[in-house]
Amino acid sequence: MGADHTRPAPPAPPGVRRVLVATVVPLFVITVIAAVFLWPRDGGPQSDGSAAVPRYHGTVTRVVTEACPPQPETPEDSSGGPGAQDGPCGTVTVRVEQGPEAGQQVETPVPTGPGAPTVAVDDRIVLVELTDPADPSTSAYNIAEHQRGTPLVWLAVVFALAIVAFGRWRGLAALAGLAASFAILLTFVLPGIGAGGSPLLIAIVGSALIMFVVLHLTHGVSAQTSVAVLGTLGSLVLTGALGTLAAAATHLTGHGSEDATTLSMFRGDVDLHGLLLAGIIIGSLGVLDDVTVTQAATVTELANANPGLSRLQLYRAATRVGRAHIASTVNTIVLAYAGASLPLLLLLTADSRPVTEILTTEFMAQEIVRSAVATLGLIAAVPLTTGLAAVVTAAGRAAAAGPGRPGGDGDVPVSRTPGAARHPAERDLALEALSGGRPDDRFPGGPARPTGSPARWAGREGSTDSTW
Numbered sequence: 001m002g003a004d005h006t007r008p009a010p011p012a013p014p015g016v017r018r019v020l021v022a023t024v025v026p027l028f029v030i031t032v033i034a035a036v037f038l039w040p041r042d043g044g045p046q047s048d049g050s051a052a053v054p055r056y057h058g059t060v061t062r063v064v065t066e067a068c069p070p071q072p073e074t075p076e077d078s079s080g081g082p083g084a085q086d087g088p089c090g091t092v093t094v095r096v097e098q099g100p101e102a103g104q105q106v107e108t109p110v111p112t113g114p115g116a117p118t119v120a121v122d123d124r125i126v127l128v129e130l131t132d133p134a135d136p137s138t139s140a141y142n143i144a145e146h147q148r149g150t151p152l153v154w155l156a157v158v159f160a161l162a163i164v165a166f167g168r169w170r171g172l173a174a175l176a177g178l179a180a181s182f183a184i185l186l187t188f189v190l191p192g193i194g195a196g197g198s199p200l201l202i203a204i205v206g207s208a209l210i211m212f213v214v215l216h217l218t219h220g221v222s223a224q225t226s227v228a229v230l231g232t233l234g235s236l237v238l239t240g241a242l243g244t245l246a247a248a249a250t251h252l253t254g255h256g257s258e259d260a261t262t263l264s265m266f267r268g269d270v271d272l273h274g275l276l277l278a279g280i281i282i283g284s285l286g287v288l289d290d291v292t293v294t295q296a297a298t299v300t301e302l303a304n305a306n307p308g309l310s311r312l313q314l315y316r317a318a319t320r321v322g323r324a325h326i327a328s329t330v331n332t333i334v335l336a337y338a339g340a341s342l343p344l345l346l347l348l349t350a351d352s353r354p355v356t357e358i359l360t361t362e363f364m365a366q367e368i369v370r371s372a373v374a375t376l377g378l379i380a381a382v383p384l385t386t387g388l389a390a391v392v393t394a395a396g397r398a399a400a401a402g403p404g405r406p407g408g409d410g411d412v413p414v415s416r417t418p419g420a421a422r423h424p425a426e427r428d429l430a431l432e433a434l435s436g437g438r439p440d441d442r443f444p445g446g447p448a449r450p451t452g453s454p455a456r457w458a459g460r461e462g463s464t465d466s467t468w
Contacts, residue, residue: 016395020226027233031208038202039188040195054099054129057147058106060119062093065110088112092119092143094127108141117145124150170218177214184210185282193278196269203278204240207285208233215289224296227392231292231385232285239284239377243277246369252276256366276366283336284374287329291378292385295322299389311394315386322382329378334371341367 068089090110096102108127111117119125124147132138163171189206193199211232219225254272255261264272298318302309309317338345348358358364 016223016392019395020223020392024226024229027208027230028212031205031212034201034205035188035209038192038197038205040191040197055144056096056098056102056127056129058094058096058098058125058127060092060121060123060125061095061105063090063110063119063121064092065090094125094141094143096127096141099129106141108143111143117143119143119146173218177218180213180217181210184213189278189282193270193275194267199271199274199278200240200244200281203281204236207236207281210285211236211289215293219293223392224300224389225293227296227385227389228289228292230388231295231381232288234384235288235292235377235381236281236285238380239288239373240277240281242376243280243369243373246373247273247277250365250369252362252366252369254366256361256363280370280373283370284377287333287374287378288381291322291325291329291381294325295382295385296389298322299386299393303393311390314393315390318386318390319382322386326379326382330375333374333378338367 065088088110089112091107092110093105093107096104096106106127111119117125126144126147127141128144129139129141132140160175163175165171167174184206188209189202192202192206211229215225215229215232219228252273254274254276255264256276260272260275263270295318298321299314302314302317348364351358359368
């Protein structure tokens with residue numbers, strides 16, 4: 001989750017570490033206690049194994065298509081005569097690989113209907129065994145879908161190799177964080193909601209648990225990560241509060257999608273209204289991670305690039321970066337929700353009702369609330385995280401430097417206001433940098449270094465996170 005903006009850095013000053021530990025550790029302990037309290041004791045609802053339809057793997061060995069037989073005329077048939085069944089029609093021969101008839105050839109009808117798989121010879125498919133309720137001894141096979149296990153495994157391998165090849169150890173840590181996220185979702189969030197728990201509360205606790213584990217695992221244990229954690233947690237709480245208010249103001253019930261309606265038929269004890277809010281929070285977590293880590297790293301980079309920047313100047317400069325990030329991320333959020341709801345949006349184009357009436361229906365209002373609430377939480381993350389990072393960076397810089405040194409209590413910044421006069425040596429260094437070169441005694445024949453200029457660029461070969 002999120003992008004990597006950090007590099008190894010010396011530990012923060014003891015005073016800054018104590019403040020962050022005193023803030024982050026209690027929040028983590030509270031999150032763990034809440035997770036233990038909300039953890040599903042029975043593992044969620046148990047399915048009835050006797051009602052499961054047997055499924056077996058098989059390989060298509062032959063496909064025979066033929067003309068569909070005519071259907072008897074019905075009152076709904078406007079053609080005036082018997083019509084042909086919607087194709088294709090025919091039989092498919094399949095070699096069964098599992099079950100009591102493993103190794104045998106069976107015949108099934110060619111799959112038909114909306115969403116039916118198109119099969120060809122050598123396709124690996126999944127068979128379902130259907131039993132006649134009137135005669136349990138009579139059964140027949142039908143093709144349900146294609147086997148997708150092998151292609152998905154190869155895709156996952158390529159995905160993992162690409163991340164590790166590019167990110168190296170950091171990429172490996174990101175994969176571990178991704179695995180931790182899925183583990184928390186599959187063992188806590190989904191079973192907890194399925195067991196009848198509060199979806200909103202479980203989503204907040206689960207997201208906080210994911211955030212603590214993944215951010216520290218991916219970006220390391222540092223003051224910068226702690227700031228990102230605090231910014232993300234505050235934004236998640238705000239997102240949950242805004243989502244609750246927006247859903248109440250628009251009278252959303254959670255039944256705005258076909259999936260939710262189907263779920264209510266099988267699981268009547270699930271709070272669909274809370275499930276809607278839970279989806280907003282979990283969906284916002286990944287984007288919040290990227291924004292908060294980026295803002296914390298931006299403040300660090302600015303402080304290292306110009307140690308003379310005050311706390312307010314750090315905040316203003318990093319906020320300008322955050323505005324550019326938010327401008328692109330808002331579009332990302334809206335397009336992500338639009339892509340997930342593309343069939344719904346396409347269906348709206350065929351609706352003859354006025355646009356204003358369509359937009360106020362629950363299934364459209366639900367998507368609007370999702371996008372708006374997630375965006376508001378994302379916008380709030382920028383000033384919150386940037387302000388925390390500016391405070392921590394300035395405190396760490398003041399603690400690490402003594403009076404009379406850059407960043408110390410007795411230091412006077414070189415330039416604290418735009419347009420202020422620069423030191424001649426600083427001006428010469430800026431001109432050299434803009435022209436593509438810089439004076440350095442290490443290069444024979446190079447231009448002489450200006451009097452009073454540093455022997456090399458500050459932080460040029462070291463970590464940019466040194467102030468943390």
